[in-house]
Amino acid sequence: MATTVIQRKKVETATPVRRVVMGLVFLALSMLILVLFALKSDPALKTTFVMNPGGIDRGLAPDWVLPGFSTMIVLTVITFLAAVYQIFVGFKKATNVVLGIVVALFIFAFLAWAAEGRSLNLGGMLSGAVLLSVPITLGAFSGVLCERSGVVNIAIEGMMLMGSMVGALVGSVTNSLLIGLIAAILASVLMAALHAVLSIKYKINQIVSGTVINIFATGLTTYISQKILQVNQSLNNPPIFPRLPIPILADIPVIGPILFNQNMFVYAMFILLAVLQISIFKTRWGLRLRAVGEHPKAADTLGINVIRTRYMAVLLGGAVAGFGGAFFTLGSVGRFDKMMTAGKGFIGLAAMIFGNWTPIGSFGAGLLFGFADSIATKLAILGSYIPPQFMSMAPYITTMVVLAGIVGRGQMPAADGEPYVKE
Amino acid sequence: MKNETDKTKPAVSIEEISTNILASATKKKSFWSALVIPGLALLTGLILGALFIIVTSGEVYSAFQISFGSGLATSWEIVSKSYLALFQGAIGNPAAMVQALISGDQLEIRRAFNPFLESLVVSTPYIFAGLAVALGFRAGLFNIGVEGQLFIGAAASTFVGYSIKGLPAIIHMPLALLAGALGGAFWGFIPGWLKAKTGGHEVINTIMMNWIAFRFTEWLLTGPMTRPDSGRMPVSPIIEKSAEIPQFFKQPIRFHLGFFIALGAAGLVYWLLFKTTWGFNLRTVGANPRAAKYAGMNIAKNTILAMSLSGALAGLAGANQILAINRSMAIGLSAGYGYDSIALALIGNSHPVGVVLAAILFGTLRNGATRMMVTTRIPIDIISILQALILMFVAAPAIIRSIYRLKPPKAEDEKAAFVGSWGGK
Structure with a gap:
């Protein structure tokens, strides 16, 4: 472990180019706020942000009324200062966080400009963003678990797809939310087990193994959907987890309705975040997991069972992905449609990378990407000339920038993707 | 993977450095042993599919519920009916073929052989896409972005196809194809450049580029490239007649020149990889970047070039579909060619000949499944399941060997390390 820590520091400090590149990205975003929004806005107009999600009389908060032009000037200055600091000094380890904040400010500036002279339900948008971030974040958690142990998981999408289909089918047959959820998790664990056997036992390339699962899950779920679910609608009509406001907390103004008036999946995401963050970084189990992912040979020498640790991590990752998959059918729509996950598993992968292979980072990235999604669905209503498709691209582009700017080769688990052969 | 020799190449220093690598690579797999595993994988896949x-x-x-015997009988009936439909849809009805040949009627002959020709039509994009992935593998790069490159290539060739008017076909069609190749090459260049200059892993970047391409083409088709009279449907205008890849026979036989262009591309890739110095450099970079670096090869340049070429081939897959079959672009353009092509490259051992054979196999299966869906109501997605199983068995031959009790091979043959690890080492 010690050697890898030293290596990492070297990588981080040895790349001033990346620091400057990231600074330039900040600068570009800052200038975009100025040119695209601030200079095109009318100083006389004000933007009203409604902070209460529609139709819910909990935690009433007053509307925010902001003067559009000066708000954007302030945002330009803040992001400009961040850019200057990044170019000349550097945020070092916090760079990803700052990038997240800068992107969020950019989005905020965009909203303030797009809704100028009108009112926009920001509370509803944020509440929707939290909900949309659930599958992304859970997918990212699944990735973190697998990759911390050194097994690359690009099959998150396939596992989630499997979970959502089986959840809908079993949930409809048994008419039970709990059984449906458990079945979804088990189906995904089964896929994860296949991934584990192929990549750990047979040592085939983990990206190939992930591709096998993605193709297989796509084929299987579409097949079942066409052959069984569409023919027999009663088999595709599972119950849905209801909205579950938490007493007291849900009545806090602004945050209450956004965070504490959601369904079970949102709370489970918060609990999982805490559990994973602590167990990966503060417990002996987590230390072993990371050791296996960083330097399996050293871990083996110290008596850690590398193979067993990896199996466990991949299966747990599968369970989390299946839980995330169940969100699509049991947590929001109440029906399975083919290709339902629509790339959320891959955005989850992106969130994991943006979040630097940590649960807390993945969560932040998941929220940001969920926010981008939430806006993309509302752009048409806002009547802006920016096509919604460009908003949906934001997570992918951000990930590529992060990968080029900071992460590069240094930050991922050192033995990620390498099968372990005991000597 | 590394089963080819390069005795003719004058790169002595490299051979000195990477002696062990080339030594293990000099062993040529026999034609039959290269077929055993894919053949058994197909068989096992078909059994599991049944x-x-x-x-x-x-x-x-x-x-x-009636009786055990009738259950078995029904099972057999369903499976045999399905696979017969699959075979007849893919190859044709042998009896009808013979009869048509005897009767000598041109129309009858064409009709009887149409399923087979249609299979080749379906195979064509698979050939291009499989070659794209195989070229990447040879350079040690994992191009998961074929799907996105295909979309961009298709969009570029569609645009050239409908916007330029009045050109003769002999110029317009190649121009539209070239546009497709360039579009795909550009989409492959970006992750290649990022890998070479920043070390950002191409697997992640190409996955991201796929989704950017989907959104981008969605925007193109609803915005700048939308058909004026489409009634808000996301489709492009129809391409000019002069941009079409010609079909050899009258409708409904769709067999077209694109198949031979694909074979030409396979030949070109073979020549590039195995007969040129550039190809030798590329394969050395793929097999052992460190040795390549010591020998003075430019890894960055090779990476960028390989990804761009791979993207160009993927773009051709999209252009081919537009110019020969669809004639206009819609959102549901690809049937997952990008992901299936990874399977193709692996089954074909990343060799152009192998890729062409594997592509024809996949095309044949998919074409047959269309007929199977009509006659037996079995969704065409059974083919995706089959493809996943075949890919799994080919990638992990140990499973096949343990099922069929085959002898394990000597250590060198077993090496499937066609691509570096995730960390880009």
């Missing part, structure tokens, strides 16, 4: 069809058929359950 089981799957049985398990998901309602008739079987009701038959088993």
